[in-house]
């Protein structure tokens with residue numbers, strides 16, 4: 001058996017009297033695409049927020065590469081190779097495409113004792129990787145707030161690839177995207193896999209999840225009710241599980 005890249009064991013979370021996660025076990029293997037599904041309020045975002053250091057768990061353990069960890073910020077998770085991509089939050093709106101690609105990991109050049117940002121090199125690298133991925137963004141100097149939803153997703157995924165993330169978490173990446181943009185995002189997630197990068201794909205659209213996931217995990221009101229290879233289930237079965245009372 002391969003050892004898991006990430007393993008979350010017996011995770012509990014309370015928000016006041018709301019028991020949002022009730023002893024959830026969740027793992028992701030290297031290069032695996034895990035679909036995480038469940039109705040509104042099932043606990044999907046809470047689970048990944050705990051993994052990526054946005055909020056702490058009240059109980060439970062997390063292992064990353066076999067080592068017990070507890071990230072205290074998303075920054076720390078990112079430095080360890082876990083990128084999280086939200087439709088809105090992942091990018092800095094008022095910065096250019098290039099600056100977003102290299103945010104927090106800027107390329108520098110030295111002029112004598114002085115270190116400066118190497119804007120030219122970062123722009124060239126951004127152009128190279130985005131075009132390699134088939135993303136046609138009009139200008140690298142464009143502020144990201146003028147990019148479409150699909151372009152933003154693309155930049156965030158390209159960033160994860162460029163910096164060789166080990167795990168990319170996508171929380172509702174296809175919500176509010178058009179047909180062509182959805183297709184592009186789904187194919188980028190497959191591209192992540194082909195480069196050895198694992199991903200967790202959260203979506204209410206079971207067709208999107210089903211088309212790319214290797215394994216699907218279903219949460220119902222804070223409990224894991226299913227954890228099954230995609231090949232052994234169907235959209236119909238998953239729907240039944242999600243809406244069961």
Ligand SMILES: Nc1ncnc2c1ncn2[C@@H]1O[C@H](COP(=O)(O)OP(=O)(O)OP(=O)(O)O)[C@@H](O)[C@H]1O
Pocket residue numbers: 015018020038039040041042043044045046047
């Ligand atoms: N910061 C918070 N304070 C209080 N309650 C919270 C907080 N975050 C989440 N919850 C509650 O925890 C439960 C799980 O929420 P969560 O956001 O994880 O659901 P989700 O599965 O991501 O749902 P959706 O599909 O709607 O995004 C919900 O009942 C929610 O109201």
Ligand SMILES: [Mg+2]
Pocket residue numbers: 044045046171
């Ligand atoms: Mg959510």
